[in-house]
Amino acid sequence: MKDWRFWLAEQRGTLLAVGIFVMMFIIYSSNHPAGFSPNVVQTAANKGVLLAFVAMAQALVVITAGIDLSVGMIFTLTNCLASWVVVGSPLQVAMGVIVVLGVGSLCGAINGAIVIYGRLQPIVATIATGAVYFGIALALRPTPGGGVDETLADAMTGRVFGVVPASLVVLAAVVAVVWVPFSRSVTGRAAYATGSSEAAAYMSGVPIRRAKMAAYTLSGLLASIGGLFLTFFTYTGDAAYASGNAYTLFSIAAVVLGGVSLFGGKGSAIGAIFGALAFRTIGDLLFVFDFDPLWQPLFQGVVLLLAVSLGAFGLFRVRNRLDWFG
Amino acid sequence: MSDLSTTRMPAFMRRLDPAVTTAFVCILVLLLVGSMYSRNFLSPEYLLQQLKVASFLGIIASGMMLVILLGQIDLSLPWVVTVGAMMSSAVAGYGELGSLLSVPFGILCGIAIGLINGVGVAYLRIPSMIITLATNAVAQGLMVVYTGGFSPRDNASAAMRYLATGEAIPHVPNAVICWLVVGAGTVFLLTRTTFGRSIYGIGNRERAAYLSGIDTRRVVMTVFAISGGLAAFGGVLLAGYASKAAQSMGDAYLLPAIAAVVLGGTSILGGRGSYLGTVAGVMLVTLLLSILSVMQMPEFGRQIIYGVVIIGMLLLYGRERIQR
Numbered sequence: 001m002k003d004w005r006f007w008l009a010e011q012r013g014t015l016l017a018v019g020i021f022v023m024m025f026i027i028y029s030s031n032h033p034a035g036f037s038p039n040v041v042q043t044a045a046n047k048g049v050l051l052a053f054v055a056m057a058q059a060l061v062v063i064t065a066g067i068d069l070s071v072g073m074i075f076t077l078t079n080c081l082a083s084w085v086v087v088g089s090p091l092q093v094a095m096g097v098i099v100v101l102g103v104g105s106l107c108g109a110i111n112g113a114i115v116i117y118g119r120l121q122p123i124v125a126t127i128a129t130g131a132v133y134f135g136i137a138l139a140l141r142p143t144p145g146g147g148v149d150e151t152l153a154d155a156m157t158g159r160v161f162g163v164v165p166a167s168l169v170v171l172a173a174v175v176a177v178v179w180v181p182f183s184r185s186v187t188g189r190a191a192y193a194t195g196s197s198e199a200a201a202y203m204s205g206v207p208i209r210r211a212k213m214a215a216y217t218l219s220g221l222l223a224s225i226g227g228l229f230l231t232f233f234t235y236t237g238d239a240a241y242a243s244g245n246a247y248t249l250f251s252i253a254a255v256v257l258g259g260v261s262l263f264g265g266k267g268s269a270i271g272a273i274f275g276a277l278a279f280r281t282i283g284d285l286l287f288v289f290d291f292d293p294l295w296q297p298l299f300q301g302v303v304l305l306l307a308v309s310l311g312a313f314g315l316f317r318v319r320n321r322l323d324w325f326g
Numbered sequence: 327m328s329d330l331s332t333t334r335m336p337a338f339m340r341r342l343d344p345a346v347t348t349a350f351v352c353i354l355v356l357l358l359v360g361s362m363y364s365r366n367f368l369s370p371e372y373l374l375q376q377l378k379v380a381s382f383l384g385i386i387a388s389g390m391m392l393v394i395l396l397g398q399i400d401l402s403l404p405w406v407v408t409v410g411a412m413m414s415s416a417v418a419g420y421g422e423l424g425s426l427l428s429v430p431f432g433i434l435c436g437i438a439i440g441l442i443n444g445v446g447v448a449y450l451r452i453p454s455m456i457i458t459l460a461t462n463a464v465a466q467g468l469m470v471v472y473t474g475g476f477s478p479r480d481n482a483s484a485a486m487r488y489l490a491t492g493e494a495i496p497h498v499p500n501a502v503i504c505w506l507v508v509g510a511g512t513v514f515l516l517t518r519t520t521f522g523r524s525i526y527g528i529g530n531r532e533r534a535a536y537l538s539g540i541d542t543r544r545v546v547m548t549v550f551a552i553s554g555g556l557a558a559f560g561g562v563l564l565a566g567y568a569s570k571a572a573q574s575m576g577d578a579y580l581l582p583a584i585a586a587v588v589l590g591g592t593s594i595l596g597g598r599g600s601y602l603g604t605v606a607g608v609m610l611v612t613l614l615l616s617i618l619s620v621m622q623m624p625e626f627g628r629q630i631i632y633g634v635v636i637i638g639m640l641l642l643y644g645r646e647r648i649q650r
Contacts (some may be wrong), residue, residue: 114641120637124588124594127581127584127585128585128634128640130633131632131636132630132634135630138629139626252455253459262456297463298467301460302464302467305463308446309446321536322533
């Protein structure tokens with residue numbers, strides 16, 4: 001096999017996600033009353049980027065064969081925190097942003113420490129830490145409120161050179177600064193190896209703990225970038241349980257749509273980003289077709305159900321029935 | 327396990343699961359802490375009230391436990407509970423017959439959603455975490471469309487209210503009897519039937535269970551249906567208790583149900599766990615929540631303490647063995 005074939009086989013999930021997104025977005029923008037204009041793209045980007053950050057966060061953990069059910073709560077917590085600290089003079093704002101990102105990373109690191117050193121199952125551990133993070137968010141913002149530096153917020157949600165949405169630029173920058181170095185480092189490869197088979201990775205002397213710790217910490221960092229952006233969009237902090245929960249669920253959906261295997265070791269954060277963008281576009285399709293917004297949750301659910309059922313087609317290729325049981 | 331050390335212990339000691347024992351010890355500690363805060367805490371009325379509240383969670387957690395024993399998870403619980411509550415109240419509006427059918431209809435709706443989960447997990451081999459998330463979203467969507475986004479106007483039927491709040495035997499709430507029946511059924515299922523043994527078998531290794539002639543896919547599908555039915559039954563009772571269904575009334579039950587099962591010593595990887603442990607877990611979670619409300623802890627503190635306590639207890643006895 002040639003090199004590019006290996007590359008294609010490895011990136012199949014990601015490419016599929018890109019394909020789904022492009023198709024959905026063409027349907028979306030061609031039926032949008034305003035057509036394919038910078039305004040439409042900007043609105044769509046601003047909505048999609050939030051989920052994209054959270055989905056990236058989820059993808060990092062899922063690659064190590066874990067799951068982070070607290071990711072939406074870290075998102076909510078950092079949103080509430082940002083509504084307190086990202087205000088004042090430029091220096092204070094800069095410090096505030098650093099504090100928010102630091103707290104997000106800390107939350108991720110706590111998850112990682114509990115999973116790695118506490119040896120608890122990620123699913124239970126992160127449900128419980130999620131409750132803690134939500135509690136802290138609620139303590140910070142019992143009622144919605146607060147503010148954010150509006151110059152920074154407008155710059156982040158506006159357009160660069162009048163065409164490209166700034167949020168997309170930031171997303172690309174985060175991919176370049178966080179994901180690309182991580183996935184190419186020894187630690188990143190170790191994360192893939194751990195997700196693929198922890199026992200084999202251990203036997204080969206792969207630094208399992210370092211890889212997992214890095215994945216969970218970076219996951220917290222990415223979720224906090226998402227939380228920061230939510231603050232930029234809404235200008236407020238809001239400890240909403242339903243919204244945090246929804247982001248956790250949607251992040252898992254986006255990760256699956258993006259071709260990241262929940263069994264670990266397969267997929268990429270880039271796939272998750274396109275999965276998130278595709279998921280958001282699907283949700284918004286209803287609006288351009290003038291349906292009652294009431295139907296949106298049902299429509300999203302059905303699309304999700306169909307999307308995950310598509311994965312079942314792999315069953316037809318199974319020759320040995322024992323392979324059913326993975 | 328070495329035979330020498332275990333044979334010397336009396337039979338009942340040998341069968342004690344350290345996790346279950348720890349859970350019961352924790353319950354005693356919680357009762358002690360509670361009694362220090364308020365004298366009423368140990369009064370029979372208060373404890374009975376707690377038992378009544380616990381029985382809703384207990385019924386829901388029973389289904390969750392069966393699913394977790396398989397090594398799967400059912401995240402569709404929040405909206406299945408709500409579907410059970412809303413659909414049974416909806417049918418209750420249709421006169422005499424509707425009132426009669428309200429309870430079975432609510433449970434049937436839950437079983438239907440559970441069946442979809444089961445078919446997805448067992449036959450389509452979709453990871454349970456994803457398919458149950460998806461059906462949860464669909465169930466939510468259906469209920470949003472049904473209610474138009476407002477809180478539903480239907481009231482619970484007399485039968486539902488009787489099951490949740492009545493007392494067929496004096497001083498014993500019917501909800502507790504419901505839990506007793508469900509619990510006895512689950513224990514019978516798990517320990518006295520082939521079906522129950524196959525659940526443990528599949529939880530340990532589905533491949534091996536399949537090779538030993540168990541129709542593992544049918545078992546998995548049935549268990550998910552049972553779990554859906556029990557969650558919906560819990561919803562029916564909750565609606566009867568509050569005499570109304572409410573949007574997202576099930577959200578508050580996902581974490582406690584999983585926590586109760588796992589705190590009771592059932593392995594989240596499946597194949598290990600006893601119903602006694604789940605009972606202990608349910609009481610533990612209920613008492614913890616009740617103590618926090620007796621202490622008049624604000625909501626944020628409740629969430630934080632709740633999460634910390636669950637992690638702390640799991641660190642005590644829920645840890646995996648080191649893979650070496």
